[in-house]
Each structure stands twice: as structure tokens, then as C-alpha cells.
Amino acid sequence: MSNRLKVAPNDLSAFWMPFTANRQFKQAPRMLVAAKDMHYTSSDGRQILDGTAGLWCVNAGHCRPKITEAIQKQAAELDYAPAFQMGHPIVFELANRLVDIAPEGMEHVFFTNSGSESVDTALKIALGYHRVKGEGSRFRLIGRERGYHGVNFGGISVGGIVTNRKMFGTLLTGVDHMPHTHLPGKNTFTRGVPEHGGDLADELERIVTLHDASTVAAVIVEPVAGSTGVLIPPKGYLQRLRDICTKHGILLIFDEVITGFGRLGTPFAADYFGVTPDIMVTAKGVSNGVIPMGAVFVTKEIHDAFMTGPEHLIEFFHGYTYSGNPIASAAALATLETYKEEGLLTRGAELAPYWEDALHSLKDAPNVIDVRNIGLVGAIELKPIDGQPTKRAFSAFVKAFEKGCLIRTTGDIIALSPPLIIEKNQIDELIDCIRDVLNTVD
Numbered sequence: 001m002s003n004r005l006k007v008a009p010n011d012l013s014a015f016w017m018p019f020t021a022n023r024q025f026k027q028a029p030r031m032l033v034a035a036k037d038m039h040y041t042s043s044d045g046r047q048i049l050d051g052t053a054g055l056w057c058v059n060a061g062h063c064r065p066k067i068t069e070a071i072q073k074q075a076a077e078l079d080y081a082p083a084f085q086m087g088h089p090i091v092f093e094l095a096n097r098l099v100d101i102a103p104e105g106m107e108h109v110f111f112t113n114s115g116s117e118s119v120d121t122a123l124k125i126a127l128g129y130h131r132v133k134g135e136g137s138r139f140r141l142i143g144r145e146r147g148y149h150g151v152n153f154g155g156i157s158v159g160g161i162v163t164n165r166k167m168f169g170t171l172l173t174g175v176d177h178m179p180h181t182h183l184p185g186k187n188t189f190t191r192g193v194p195e196h197g198g199d200l201a202d203e204l205e206r207i208v209t210l211h212d213a214s215t216v217a218a219v220i221v222e223p224v225a226g227s228t229g230v231l232i233p234p235k236g237y238l239q240r241l242r243d244i245c246t247k248h249g250i251l252l253i254f255d256e257v258i259t260g261f262g263r264l265g266t267p268f269a270a271d272y273f274g275v276t277p278d279i280m281v282t283a284k285g286v287s288n289g290v291i292p293m294g295a296v297f298v299t300k301e302i303h304d305a306f307m308t309g310p311e312h313l314i315e316f317f318h319g320y321t322y323s324g325n326p327i328a329s330a331a332a333l334a335t336l337e338t339y340k341e342e343g344l345l346t347r348g349a350e351l352a353p354y355w356e357d358a359l360h361s362l363k364d365a366p367n368v369i370d371v372r373n374i375g376l377v378g379a380i381e382l383k384p385i386d387g388q389p390t391k392r393a394f395s396a397f398v399k400a401f402e403k404g405c406l407i408r409t410t411g412d413i414i415a416l417s418p419p420l421i422i423e424k425n426q427i428d429e430l431i432d433c434i435r436d437v438l439n440t441v442d
């Protein structure tokens, strides 16, 4: 490690940190200076067990040799190629390899640089699709309360997190929201898919009736909502959404930014639930979080609908300077190879029962009011401190870092999503750390 990396800068003020309590952080910075496999190294030299795969993205663990080498080699060979009207072989190869592991019917991939860009790309594809099919009256987009679809204007419009929306004016027009599916009274301490709430999908039918199906372009949901605290879809819910969309000619978009690439023990949540969307939004795990990349999967029907008109004309006026960037593509290809060699896209299924038992052993820890899990995802919901929502979980996060574990909190919920290479003894270590923390925080 270079010396430059080890030394903490003496002025932290210039960097306005994203989604961070800046003033708190800068008084007591939590700095990471290196990483390997399941661990980070902090600037004071401690090993920190990664309970969150970075931000739900480092699915294969940190600094994996194949990925590092691929990036180094690609950077020295072809650093950048224009993304518009030009190509380079590796991005075509990557698209093919992605289609190989995608749910059946997903045959084309549009590259972006993040989950937020993938979401907005998917929404634009949906609107464009109906227009090229001669159904331009379908302009409405339906999201869901407590949904997180990144931070761009499309994503926050269909998203359902008040704090992410309230500062930003009118957002996109023509958007409606289904209710969220979190039913604490009924589904508390559920292991896996909750029993109650499948009928909430019928709210989509109500919304479609209200606006008339001829005005509705697409419905977007996270199969498992992560950012608002791991909300697992009730039994039958996603299939019902699929049926209603199919019945009305509405496109179903799954935002698989966190569920994609093995998180549930299957390549995608679509595989886990046996429900295939029309468009699948991914990012994060596609390149192991190492280099920004997103990938939007679409069916052949959607793709082919755009392939009309004179052949010298651009079919879809959308794209990014870095769509399918050579270095990101090389990182993603090496990531897919690592997943394949180590069976990581399905490893979560083997570990899930152990993970589930370990998580639910926290049921009786102080202030725990719910525990839920699916695949290698877990949530521990804490009772909020009266008048100070989020404070208890935030204190737990800070204390866990001091004790050597990286966890993530949202509201008063601890959300866990470790790299898919985690071993059973490391699951024990993570859960023991959280138990200790819950025994000591107020």
C-alpha cells in the first residue's frame, strides 16, 4: 500500500460526502485504507469485517486477483473507446455473457454507470417502447412507497422515500405509487417470504383502473426492497404484479440493483421468485463494485421494437460517454468469471439456512422488534428512541465499526448483505458483534 493512502488528510472540509452526516463524520472520521476478501483495513490499522459488501456491491469480496489483473491489463491496452457509433470487442463479449446468465427472454443489454442511471434508462426505454409501438398515450409510471430507485429525477419520482423527494420540486409528472408491503403487525420475525400481504398487489389493479391502462407505461419495483430496510415481498405478490401488467400491456421493471448477481442465492431475484419482468435494472454486483457500471436487460421484443426505420439512423437517443467503458467491461467480465469459478451466484442458497438461524438468534437482544431475512440479506429492526428516530441504529453502526464490523443502517433498521464468500465462522463473528453492540447502545 502506498504511503499516501495510509496518511489521513488533515483537512476534510472540501469533500461534501454523499448520503452522510458530514459534520458528525468529520468530527470522528471512519476511514478505510485497504481491503482484502471479507475485510477492510481502517486508517488506524484495524481489520473490519464487511457485513455489507461495501454498499451491497462487492459480492465476490475485495481485491480479487482476477478482477484486479483484468483492470490493470485493460487500462494498459485500450483505456477508452467512444461509446457512440464505435465499439470495442470486450463490451460485446460482456453483453453475451450477461445474457447467458439472465432469466430466459432477456436478450439484450444497455450499459450505464450506476444503478440510478440504469433506472432512468429503463424508464426511458419503457416510454420509448410504447411510443415506437404507436401507443404514445402510455406515459404514466407506477412505483411504490418506500421504493428506492437511485437519486436521478426519474428514480426519485417513482421512488417512495420522502427525504429523497421532498426537496426537489415537482419531479416527473404522471407518476403514481402502490402501497409498500411492510406489515409489521402481521409478519414480524418472519423467516424468508412473509405470509401476509400478497393481496396488496391488487392495489395496482385499482391504480390502473383509476388512470386507465391506456395511459400506463410501466410499473417498477425492487423485488426485495433493500434501502428502506429489507422489505421482502409477501407470498404471491410479485406473480400477481406480473399478471396484472401482462393483462393490461404494461411493462414490468424489476430493479435488481441489489438483488442481482447472487444476493438471494440465485443469479437474479427473478429466478428466486420465478417471475420474469420485461426489463431488469442492474448495477453494483455486475462489476463487483470495483468500477462503476450498470446494465439494463430487456426482452427481444422490446429491443426489436426500436429496430425500425432507415438503418443509418440512431434508434434510441440515449446513452452515456462511459456506457460499456473498456475498463469497466473488463472488470465485469472478470467478475462474472470469478462468480462462475467459485459458484458465487448460488452460494447464498447453501448459506441461507445458517444465515437465517444466526440472524434470528438476535430476536431477544435489547430493543429488537423484528428480524427478517432472505438469501444472504438480513434486517434487524430496532425500537426507535422516543423523539429521536434513527439515533439508536446510527449509534449501533458507529459502535459496530469501533468493534470491527461494518454494518449498514437505514432508519432504525440494521441491514446486512455480506460478500457472498462469507464463511460460517464469519457469520458468527458478525452476529456476535451486533449482539455485543445491542447490549451496550442506549
Ligand SMILES: Cc1ncc(COP(=O)(O)O)c(C=O)c1O
Binding pocket: 113, 114, 115, 116, 117, 119, 148, 149, 150, 151, 222, 226, 227, 255, 256, 257, 258, 283, 284
Ligand atoms: C434498488 C436500487 N436501485 C438503484 C440504486 C442506485 O444505485 P447507484 O447508487 O449506483 O446509483 C440502488 C442503490 O443502492 C438500489 O438499491
